[in-house]
Amino acid sequence: MADDQIAAMTAEQFMEKVGRVPDALSPSAAERDLAHRTAQAAGSITRSEVIERGHYWTDRHIPYSQSKYYPGPDGHKYRTDCSGFVSMAWKLGSSETTVTLPNYSHRIDKNDLKPGDILLNTDPGNSGHVVLFEGWADAGHTSYIADEESGSKGAVRRVIPYPYYPGHGTFRPYRYDKIAEDTQSGVVDVQIIGSDSTVWDTVADYKAGKWSGSWTSEGRSTAAAVASASTGGTVHTYAVGPNGRLYSHDRKAGGGWTEWSEVPGGAVDVRGVSAAARGNAVDLMIIGSDGSLYGTTADYGSGKWAGAWGKVGDNRLKAIASSASGNVVHVFAVNEDGRVYNRDADYNVGRWTEWGEVPGGAVDVRAITAAEVG
Structure with missing residues (x-):
């Protein structure tokens, strides 16, 4: 047959x-x-795998670009900007944007944030931005450890004030719909x-x-x-x-x-x-x-x-x-x-x-x- x-x-x-x-x-x-x-x-991806995939780029300090692509650990290539980075970490099928990422996720409260969630500014183009949440940096939850593709630093892991640096718009927490504990x-x-x-x-x-x-x-x-x-x-x-x-x-x-x-x-x-x-x-x-x-x-x-x-x-x-x-x-x-x-x-x-x-x-x-x- x-x-x-x-x-x-x-x-x-x-x-x-x-x-x-x-x-x-x-x-x-x-x-x-x-x-x-x-x-x-x-x-369908666990929180630990999301963080591991994020580190695959931050450990290599992949430069920021809105036109270039770089593979994730499985060889699939993603756009090397902020939303491409999250698409790679979440293991999505394509490089999404700050406008389309909500199609794969849902809003959560600040106190519900867990490793593998994101802080997202859904504005289009250069006005939008997204970072991967890894964990709180202090007991008061005023800052957190984040992984991101930064326009000035490339793929980087650093501590960021919650929800993000002043002057960059409104950021809200989101969770991938199919993340596994x-x-x-x-x-x-x-x-x-x-x-x-x-x-x-x-x-x-x-x-x-x-x-x-x-x-x-x-x-x-x-x-x-x-x-x-x-x-x-x-x-x-x-x-x-x-x-x-x-x-x-x-x-x-x-x-x-x-x-x-x-x-x-x-x-x-x-x-x-x-x-x-x-x-x-x-x-x-x-x-x-x-x-x-x-x-x-x-x-x-x-x-x-x-x-x-x-x-x-x-x-x-x-x-x-x-x-x-x-x-x-x-x-x-x-x-x-x-x-x-x-x-x-x-x-x-x-x-x-x-x-x-x-x-x-x-x-x-x-x-x-x-x-x-x-």
Whole structure:
């Protein structure tokens, strides 16, 4: 089937045509799928990544220009003026202006300012200006640490009086609509498949030093495999049902579980599943009926799924696990030879690395899991 025919189909039509998880997509198609999902996920970014991206220019003292462009850490080029700098730090798709940045953000109060927010003068042209807020410089909140592209100093990190230097117009605080918090609650939700094949969960509060003390049914009978990830205080559970299809449901902190619903994309005969969170997005990986790895993305910030599953090469996998570091998803898999292999999906550049064996020489591996330490 030609790529243009596939592109013209909906996910449902594609699955009806193929009859199972697609196994005919080439590696180049997998690269295009990741690049597409990278574009879809653009905008979901943590506060720490915003600041890191800002420092990428301030550490290099990139000169100010309204006509020149310079790459961010992912290689995408942005205009080297004040609004181009914020567009780069927020990882927007293009270089916005002081007039258009409010289309991607919303007003907040001074006392709500957090790292990665901005102080913005929305006037057009040379009358407007914007700076990236990094943190308060004093207890009275009269000055703050800022990163900016200054017309006289270029990309610079410095302390600025709130809201900005006198004589430069009116500045107000704004927050990017899809920014993700870096908070770590210390609460871990643990899921198991019981002897009755039902998904059960319990909660460990490591800050309080206690467990919930009981296991609670999540209501999914005859589950064959389970994985979970968390975004913004919400736990997302993914389970392979008795029909080989993939289902999910959610629970917000302090709330109950939503109803189970099938994950979009029509995957069938799923043999394994893993999940990893990147900001407001979760990358789902599955082992298809052919033993190969497939992936899709749920953007919980926008409430959208990527839809179709993208194949990531031809394999004969037995088990998978995944974890995310910033905007890179690390996938670990036990192959049919019983050894452990790894490859990464780098959303900064929209590419997969090649499979490589994990050092150490492990053989006859039966199961695998992975977790970021941070």
